[in-house]
Amino acid sequence: MESSKTMSDGDFAKLRAIVYSQTGISIGDARRSLLVTRLRPRLRDLGLPDYRAYITRLSKDPAERQELTNRVTTNETYFYRTPRVWTYFNDVFLPDFAARVQNRPMRVWSAAASTGEEAYTAGVYLEEQRNRSERFDYAILGTDISSRVIDVATAGLYKGRPVARFRQEQPDLFDRHMTGSDEAGFKAGPRIRSRIRFRQHSLLTPLRNTALFDAIFLRNVLIYFTAADQETILRHARAALHPDGVLFIGESESLKHIDTDFEQVEPIIYRPATRAKGGGA
Template sequence: MDTEREVDPATRRALFDQVRRHTGIAMSERKWTLLEGRLRRRLRELELSAYRDYLQVLEAKPDEVRDFIDLVTTNETSFFRTPRVWAYFAGQFLPRWHATHADTPLRVWSAAASSGEEAYTVAMLCEEFRSRHASFRYRILATDISDAILRKAATGYFQGRSVDGLQQTHPDLLARYFSAADGGFSAGPALRANLTFRKHNLHEPARDIGAMDVTLLRNVLIYFDTDGQQAVLENVRRAMAPDGLLIVGESESLNRFEMGFGFEQPLIYRKEARP
């Protein structure tokens, strides 16, 4: 197989172009080692000895694109990631929202859901709120571009580092909403009942996703370039309810964009009507 040094610049560029074409992820030359490492095993599985040949497979076999996307995406996530966002969601947003929307279900979109920890975090907090406000209803849509990671999310089964973190920070919620299974933990029916998983590329218009009251677009904008971020934000904006809340990741900010979102507090924005 090509070694890192032998892969010619044109082939590297062509692979970066494929990443951008299928995911919108912008990779520069310094990400070559990362990309090479992720694709190497796939080449071996396909018994290919050169990355040039893999490019041909990608063009000739549309099914390969799915595996390619699974390989090039980064799925790092955790339950209750960025705790102050969740303190705001449960402590401020939910009570205020329920007081003004008593009869409407809350619609939450986990827009780059990865293996689901974010969506199940929302579900736990909504269930907790519902235990005190019986009329509260909610629906969560979890989407991601990667089939493989979404399938994992949909199982509701967590083990290892993921569940260890939840055990440490919220043992009470783990005990209430999960049951031990096969060395890990499975989400129970209360969490699953209001959760839907669906493949969606944020670079495509979210035509059948609409009127989201809360959109979690966290730790995904960082992978796109400025134009890509703007395009994604516009797609997301269109899928949000008036006044909808947009929550981004810790190293993300909308400050330099004039996108029709008002600052609510760090990492949290509100959709504004355009003049």
């Protein structure tokens, strides 16, 4: 009998089909060993003899399908990731918005929020702008398909690597807006936390019951989807973005070969296209 250390071709095909139906994430042949590594401990915890038994369990147990989603999604992130994104956000986008818009808060969506570091980093810079501009205010939404990371993000307690770079490279900001200790961990200050909420959401479905966003962070997630699904995700992002808004993607990502309604501001930074697509060059 197949053991939890091996996965037959048939079981691999069924499992990656289940993962795709749950998350939209495409698991290629080269990632088979990763799937085994992430699921083997779960089979052991459940007392299941093989992946066939696990597939049967998935067909009957919605909670286990969510657990599968939590285990197969990649959630590496940290504060102040890709500094030039934050330089543009703080030095260009925030002052421009504060000068143009004075009758509503800035709305930010961390669309692949993972454990929340990106949303709280945005909160630090937004709180700095609030301190500079009396009438400025903001709200942040963080979403992720994994219920596990949403729980971590909501708790918002960080120590070690997730905060180390931010603490080292932006010590003044860190000291002003993060509270805690190395031993207990650090949290963003209460004014930032009061303006952030997290919820579970799949990027393959439209975001419902929300006003338009001024900035969307969609970083380091498109690479896990097929080109067709990337277009779907970007179409939903465009529908959720204010016409004067900005979209940030990951360093290893590009929209050059994807049919979207975005145009590049500079590498990995985009805005809604100012002209309709189609027609001649």
